[in-house]
Every structure is written in structure tokens, then in C-alpha cells.
Amino acid sequence: LYKPLVDNLKKRSPSYPEDEINMLISRxxxxxxxxxxxxxxxxxxxxxxxxxxxxxxxxxxTNADGAEFVTQFAFDxxxxxxxxxxxxxxxxxxxxxxxxxxxxxxxxxxxYNYLLKNSPxxxxxxxxxxxxxxxxxxxxxxxxxxxxxxxxxxxxxxxxNIIQKVPQYHIASYLGITPESLSRLRKKMAx
Amino acid sequence: LYKPLVDNLKKRSPSYPEDEINMLISRxxxxxxxxxxxxxxxxxxxxxxxxxxxxxxxxxxTNADGAEFVTQFAFDxxxxxxxxxxxxxxxxxxxxxxxxxxxxxxxxxxxYNYLLKNSPxxxxxxxxxxxxxxxxxxxxxxxxxxxxxxxxxxxxxxxxNIIQKVPQYHIASYLGITPESLSRLRKKMAx
Numbered sequence: 001l002y003k004p005l006v007d008n009l010k011k012r013s014p015s016y017p018e019d020e021i022n023m024l025i026s027r028x029x030x031x032x033x034x035x036x037x038x039x040x041x042x043x044x045x046x047x048x049x050x051x052x053x054x055x056x057x058x059x060x061x062t063n064a065d066g067a068e069f070v071t072q073f074a075f076d077x078x079x080x081x082x083x084x085x086x087x088x089x090x091x092x093x094x095x096x097x098x099x100x101x102x103x104x105x106x107x108x109x110x111x112y113n114y115l116l117k118n119s120p121x122x123x124x125x126x127x128x129x130x131x132x133x134x135x136x137x138x139x140x141x142x143x144x145x146x147x148x149x150x151x152x153x154x155x156x157x158x159x160x161n162i163i164q165k166v167p168q169y170h171i172a173s174y175l176g177i178t179p180e181s182l183s184r185l186r187k188k189m190a191x
Numbered sequence: 192l193y194k195p196l197v198d199n200l201k202k203r204s205p206s207y208p209e210d211e212i213n214m215l216i217s218r219x220x221x222x223x224x225x226x227x228x229x230x231x232x233x234x235x236x237x238x239x240x241x242x243x244x245x246x247x248x249x250x251x252x253t254n255a256d257g258a259e260f261v262t263q264f265a266f267d268x269x270x271x272x273x274x275x276x277x278x279x280x281x282x283x284x285x286x287x288x289x290x291x292x293x294x295x296x297x298x299x300x301x302x303y304n305y306l307l308k309n310s311p312x313x314x315x316x317x318x319x320x321x322x323x324x325x326x327x328x329x330x331x332x333x334x335x336x337x338x339x340x341x342x343x344x345x346x347x348x349x350x351x352n353i354i355q356k357v358p359q360y361h362i363a364s365y366l367g368i369t370p371e372s373l374s375r376l377r378k379k380m381a382x
Contacts, residue, residue, distance in 0.1 A: 061333065069333065069336060071329060071332065071333065072329075083321075083322045083325060084322040084323060084325060084326040086322075087318055087319055087322040088319055088322055088323065093326075093329075093330075116314075116315065116318060117311065117315065120308065123307075123314050123318070124307065124308065126318065127278055127307060127314070127317065127318065127321070128278055128279055130274075130318070130321040130322065130325065131274045131275040131277075131278040131279055131321065132275060132279065133325055134274060134275060134321065134324055134325045134328055135275040135284075137325055137328035137329050137331075137332060138262060138263075138284075138328050138331075139284075140328075140329075140332045141262070141328060141331045141332035141334075141335055142252065142260065142262065143332075144332055144335035144336065145260060145335065145367050176336050
């Protein structure tokens, strides 16, 4: 059950010691999540992080008028949660919703912070993952400067299966365009 | 000389031990940087991180046509450098240029990574700072979905002195609008 996580840790950090892997795994618990479950609510403190064994999720935030904006998706083998909220103990600005029946390996925010302090390999793994996530977020902000067609192509190149997994209106929200514009764009690309 | 840095460390991490502060400081060196110096080149590995004692910088990236896009500014008391490049040892996608004569406390990427492994307080400080930077990057990507006037207001609220410090065409590039549009926007706001 823990194999995908262990493989993932060893792939990214080949020198991750066995005892520290066990230290992490012993603090994780399997959780099955039904589709359309809200796992995190904007304004609350994020109480967990999770490794996605199988599933599909969207992060979204709302503006003053209550309109939703999809900021990110998450798939198999990704870590999920709001690190800013977990590490700095501040309210999250995000909601997380499952878009399919999913299976997680969950760890509490408390245990996550414990490992950051007491497992050097986990701390280094986390640093590497954070640096990469930051880079993605900056690239995403660059992405919003280009036209919708380029944005759509970038998304498809990064996540070839996203069209099968995620409803079109969430993809449109992520791209910052209307579902109608996305539909026109897809027809244009297909022809 | 090191006082602003020490104050900043203690403000963010009150329990930062003295011996670990000394461990950090002993690996830093003062560097004066003239205005319009490029400190980091797109495509290279970032070899340093720096605490800005005094100064003003812009991060920018270029597209396939050579056009520049300002992605970020940095001011007094900020840490500077490309963590993704430093920690994961990959080429940076950014250029960093000084916009004023500036004074830095510089640390090599090698020493930065050494401290992440050998100074628990520095590792935790870095984790907190990374989580915050990630949050800012995500907010920035949200920001690019709103209209230019709101973006300008957000910028001025976050950095009230930016207009005095940064040339207008760099601010326009950051906002993703032309200098002429920024000029019209400023006139409209002033009236």
C-alpha cells in the first residue's frame, strides 16, 4: 500500500534512510474520499497533508462576489495540502475538492511539523518539493500573460490526461476563460 | 552591520539559537552592488543567496522573442536568489538586476545547502520563508486574473514606496500592461 510513496521518496531522495521512511509511514493513515468532497475550507487552518495514492483534486479560491477560481489541480503521486497554513499556522486561502473517488495517505499537520524538525531526510525532501512548487507557481503566473490558446497547450503538454479527468468548466476556470471559449478553442485545435 | 539580519531572524523565529545565528553570519560576506548590475543570468545555476541590507532589485525572464517580463521585485530585508536552482541544482529561469546601488549579505549556494542540512533553525526559517513565498506566487497568479486597475492598487497597497523606487516601465512590465496604460491609470487614480 505504501509502495508508491516509498518509491516516490527514493526516486527524489535516493539516500532517504529506511528508519526515517518508517518514521514517516508510521504517522500516515489511509483515507478513502468520495468524489465532490471538500477536504479544506478557505479561512480554516489546514490540519493535514496527504500523498495522493489515486485521485484527482482541484484547489480553488473565491473572490468578494463569491465567484470561484480554480488555482491548481492535483493527481496521483502528488502531495496535497496548504504548506503556508501548515508550517506558518495561518488560515488557508484555498478550498480543496475531490473530483473523483480518491485514496490518500494522510498525515496530520502536527506530525508533518514534527517530521520537519526531527527527520532531516524529510526536511530536505520537503525543501526540494517546496522549491519546485514555488517554481510552478511562478511559471503559472507567467502563463497567465500569454494568450488562452498557448495556456491551453501548456496545460495539455504538462498533463496529457487532464481532459479525461477534469470537467471542462473547471479547466476553463483554471485557464481564466469561459467554458464556451474553451469549447471553441478545443474545436479549433481538433480541426 | 549584521544587525538587520539578526533582528529579522529573531522576529520570525524567536527561538533561533545564538550559535546557529553565528554559524549563518560566519558564512556571509558584505557585497556592494552598483545600480543596473545583473546578478543572475537565466540558464545558469544560481550560486548564491543574499539578504538585502539596502537596495532594490527586479527579477525578470525573457520569452522566445527576447521580450522581458518582470516577475518580481525585492527590497530591503528580503532574501534574494533562486531557491529552485540552489536547492535542486537546476538552471534558473530568471535574471536578477539591481535597480539602485545596493548592499547585500551574500552566502554561497554551497553554504546555503550546508546550513539547510546542519542548522535546524536555519532549515525551519527557510521552510517558513518558502511557504510564504509560495503563497505570494500563487496570489500573484490570482492577481493576473483581475483588471489592471485592481492589480495596480494591490501593488501599491503591498509596496507603498514602489513608485519612488522603481522605474515606471518596470512596474508596467510587472503589471503586464504598457507604460502608456500605466501612465493613464495613474492619472485616473490621482484625479
